Amino acid sequence: xxxxxxxxxxxxxxxxxxxxxxxxxxxxxxxxxxxxxxxxxxxxxxxxxxxxxxxxxxxxxxxxxxxxxxxxxxxxxxxxxxxxxxxxxxxxxxxxxxxxxxxxxxxxxxxxxxx
Numbered sequence: 148x149x150x151x152x153x154x155x156x157x158x159x160x161x162x163x164x165x166x167x168x169x170x171x172x173x174x175x176x177x178x179x180x181x182x183x184x185x186x187x188x189x190x191x192x193x194x195x196x197x198x199x200x201x202x203x204x205x206x207x208x209x210x211x212x213x214x215x216x217x218x219x220x221x222x223x224x225x226x227x228x229x230x231x232x233x234x235x236x237x238x239x240x241x242x243x244x245x246x247x248x249x250x251x252x253x254x255x256x257x258x259x260x261x262x
Contacts, residue, residue, distance in 0.1 A: 148230040148242060156206045156231050159239050160214070163201050163256050170197045170216075170223060171255040196260045199223070211243055214254060225254040 175191040204216040206228070213226040227243035237258040243251045255261065 148232045148240075151206070151210065151212050151228060151231050151241070153206055153208075153212060156212075156214075156239075156241065159231075159233050160201075160204045160206065160216075160256075163239070163258075164203060165200065166258075167198055167200055169257045169260050170199055171195045171253065171257075171261050172197075172223065172225060173253045174225075175251065201256070206241075214241060216256075223254075225252050227252045228254070 171194070173191070173193045173195075176189060199216075199218045201223075202217045202219065204214065206212050206214045210229065211226070212228040213224065214228060216223040225241065225243070228241045229244050230242045232240040232242075239256045241254045243253075245251050
């Protein structure tokens, strides 16, 4: 993965506008941390293969970044993004890694469903 360069990611986001795409959105603050500390409050969210049409979207901030995707009935939003990968054609992966390098948030967009 590469550190986010906002202009490059914004340009890649536009490749997914106004057509059906699949979204994977995942957040976690350490779902397994309660194994080590029972007082730790764990929270996470997960959605995979939500089929949407992105009308427009932006990546903003100075890092970590936030991305907002406008869809017909509302918004998809991810905050804390630090890295991206766009090596696979038709897919874009945005991820946020904490100070220890652990994944905190992932937003993936694809023209085909995720397996």
